Amino acid sequence: MQDILINWTPQETRVAVVEHGAVQDLHVERTLERGLVGNIYAGKVVRVLPGMQSAFIDIGLERAAFLHVADVQQAAEAGRTAGGNPGTPPPPIERLVFEGQTMTVQVIKDPIGTKGARLSTQISIAGRLLVFLPQDDHIGISQKIGSHELREQLRARMTELVQLPGGGATGGFILRTNAEDATDAELADDIAYLRKTWAAIRERSFKLPPASLLHQDLSLLERVLRDLVKEDTHTIRIDSKQQFGVLKAFGEVFMPSSVGKLELYKGERPIFDLFNIDEEIARALSRRVDLKSGGYLIIDQTEALTTVDVNTGGYVGARNFDDTIFKTNLEATQAIARQMRLRNLGGIIIVDFIDMSREEHQATVLAELKRQLGRDRTKVTISGFTQLGLVELTRKRTRESLAHMLCEPCPICDGKGQVKTARSVCYDILREILREARQFNPKEFRIIATAAVVEMLLDEESQHLAGLSDFIGKPISLRAEGNGSPEQYDIVLM
Helix, strand or coil: CEEEEEEEECCEEEEEEEECCEEEEEEEEEHHHCCCCCCEEEEEEEEEEHHHCEEEEECCCCCCEEEEHHHCHHHHHHHHHCCCCCCCCCCCHHHCCCCCCEEEEEEEECCECCECCEEECCCCEECCCEEEECCCCCEEECCCCCCHHHHHHHHHHHHHHCECCCCCECCEEEECHHHCCCCHHHHHHHHHHHHHHHHHHHHHHHHCCCCEEEECCCCHHHHHHHHHCCCCEEEEEECCHHHHHHHHHHHHHHCHHHHCCEEECCCCCCHHHHHCHHHHHHHHCCCEEECCCCCEEEEEECCCEEEEEEECCCCCCCCCHHHHHHHHHHHHHHHHHHHHHHHCCCEEEEEECCCCCCHHHHHHHHHHHHHHHCCCCCCEEEEEECCCCCEEEEECCCCCCHHHHHCCCCCCCCCCCCCCCHHHHHHHHHHHHHHHHHHCCCCCEEEEECHHHHHHHHCCCHHHHHHHHHHHCCCEEEEECCCCCCCCCEEEEC
16 A cells, blocks of 8 residues: 655655555655756757767756767667667767757756766657657557566557558557556547657757757656556645645646545645654665664765665574574665665665575575565666675666755765864874974964864873974964864964
């Protein structure tokens, strides 16, 4: 049983997916920082890089976006048609695009950190039941739909529906999972809507200048109905009367089967208090995740990858040590899969389970991890245990993680997670004064530092400070100032 809670304010939309009383998924969209994935632009090629087989495209953002040769439509077509050999390399980027060229592109990955958005010229537009591929003629069926026979039946129905009155077909389609029980009339309506949307995009591409937005993907509020609602969704509760009306009107046109699940929340408590969701968000931003058994996870995000370390902690419940480790690792698989969704972790993820001596335990833990990750809507690939006993996996990254969206690097430690001790800073200061005394001849040296550093210089390090003053033959005074980083100090020549 699934419930979806929507907390809406003019500046921010927050969506929580709750299953069996526990938050399983979080989505946050801020009005001023709305994601770009799915948006279609008229882009202008500003630079072609043959060495990287890529190009930089101006789509009107602060940073130029990135287009790799594998995401160019002509390259993909060449790879499919060249003798049917999927390993055939695509034509080089310099033969496909040139500087100053205007092209229609779609964002497939949001700008993350210092990296610009990633683009593709292989356009796809998602509808309620279908995904439209205007440059293709392929009919694809979601692998999550039933049996092979059912998929072939759906493919035959779609082949007939996409035919135009004059013969032939324009564009390919992929049936989404929720199209399994759709009628021909519903599929035909979605086909017509998607073709009309594409026609409008093409018309704007001829009229608007380069670096213009041609099509914007649905807002998070609308994507709730399109992407998050499932058969077992019980309710969709929203706490804004205005947006309830907007969402209901949108649903009646595009997702009529979901409208009956919509509810306007009128309770006195904030809607996210119903399942302590704000507390879950706070926990999803911390390094440590406690397990019910007493074990815990330590999750660290870096620029290159994310590491998850599993620890037994205070768990001593099993009969022997091997069983304790096995049960902790088994419990951790569910927590890891859930945290990956809550935090929207992407890219390379390394899981360091507690070492297991028995191979059957390793196989069981890996199978359970795969089962838990099978619920993830985002593509996850697991490579299994390495020789060092680590599990490597990748999760497709399309938008910022929850931590990157809600937090910023600490101004004290600059994101390192640690700062020098007061004693280390004291020794840095003493060395700096000695260096300055060899070059300059002031009447006095004045140290301006944090209170902790000044206190240590007056107390535990006073003997070293006095010895330095005698050695250089100059007085050294102290002044405590500022509450910033203990590493920050000034030495003033008086």
